[in-house]
Amino acid sequence: MIPLSWYLILSAVLFTLGVTGFLVKRNLITVFMSIELMLNAVNLSFVTFAHLWDPVKGQVFVFFVMMVAAAEAAVGLAIIISVFRARATLAVDQIDLMKL
Amino acid sequence: MHLILFILFAGLAIAGALNMLLQKHPINSALSLIVVMTSLAVLYLMLGAEFLAAAQVIVYAGAIMVLFTFVVMLLNAGREERTLGSKASWSVGFPAAVAILAIIASVILKAQGLGNAMLGDKITSTEQVSAVLFKELVLPFEVTSVLVLIAILGAVALARRGDGEERKDRR
Numbered sequence: 001m002i003p004l005s006w007y008l009i010l011s012a013v014l015f016t017l018g019v020t021g022f023l024v025k026r027n028l029i030t031v032f033m034s035i036e037l038m039l040n041a042v043n044l045s046f047v048t049f050a051h052l053w054d055p056v057k058g059q060v061f062v063f064f065v066m067m068v069a070a071a072e073a074a075v076g077l078a079i080i081i082s083v084f085r086a087r088a089t090l091a092v093d094q095i096d097l098m099k100l
Numbered sequence: 101m102h103l104i105l106f107i108l109f110a111g112l113a114i115a116g117a118l119n120m121l122l123q124k125h126p127i128n129s130a131l132s133l134i135v136v137m138t139s140l141a142v143l144y145l146m147l148g149a150e151f152l153a154a155a156q157v158i159v160y161a162g163a164i165m166v167l168f169t170f171v172v173m174l175l176n177a178g179r180e181e182r183t184l185g186s187k188a189s190w191s192v193g194f195p196a197a198v199a200i201l202a203i204i205a206s207v208i209l210k211a212q213g214l215g216n217a218m219l220g221d222k223i224t225s226t227e228q229v230s231a232v233l234f235k236e237l238v239l240p241f242e243v244t245s246v247l248v249l250i251a252i253l254g255a256v257a258l259a260r261r262g263d264g265e266e267r268k269d270r271r
Contacts, residue, residue, distance in 0.1 A: 002217050006106065010143075012201060016200055019196075019197050019200055020193060029171060029177055036164065037117060037133065051147045052215060056229055057232065059152050060229060060237060062149075066152075070159055071250075073167055074252065074255040078255040079258055
């Protein structure tokens with residue numbers, strides 16, 4: 001028997017680690033991975049609250065989040081590839097202009 | 101039993117996320133992110149979300165992370181170098197992240213009556229999820245399929261090499 005708040009704390013810790021990675025990492029791909037980590041942490045808290053209140057509706061919401069995350073990953077990685085073609089670098093410090 | 105499983109997989113998730121932060125090479129970060137996502141799938145299973153555990157493994161740990169590792173290998177991404185910006189982001193970003201964690205944790209710990217999770221309690225079968233998804237929420241589901249189609253077209257259009265003129269030149 002585990003208090004549900006433990007799951008929420010775990011979700012908060014994972015979200016914070018994702019935020020830290022987003023702010024601290026200097027590689028475009030790793031920054032993008034941190035966004036995925038944040039999405040996963042939010043999904044965990046969705047599932048926890050679904051367990052608490054409405055199991056089915058909450059899980060359907062997580063399913064939609066997963067679909068949007070998959071679409072976002074595909075488009076984001078395509079953008080990363082085209083940025084790399086234009087700049088030949090992945091360092092976020094050097095990618096600070098939208099113009100070529 | 102439940103406590104051991106929770107501590108094991110929660111620890112694995114946090115260790116994987118920390119490792120993702122500390123590794124310098126993107127491929128190591130990608131592999132530790134797979135560990136995080138797989139242990140999250142086990143946690144979903146412990147919360148009774150059978151379908152989501154399977155979807156987490158297939159969609160996240162399978163599809164999305166394969167995409168990530170392929171892009172890392174395709175772009176031949178090397179170790180990230182330390183710059184002035186990275187030092188500044190550590191000194192500013194780390195306290196900001198600690199503040200965010202403190203705020204969220206204080207809100208969660210203040211909340212009363214969250215109750216407990218029992219192993220094998222409130223298991224939601226895939227049948228129940230699909231009954232809601234395909235009857236009540238069928239319109240959002242179809243809209244999502246349009247979104248995925250647009251994402252596919254966008255990814256192809258963005259990642260295509262050059263435009264038409266370049267191809268003519270090559271011939």
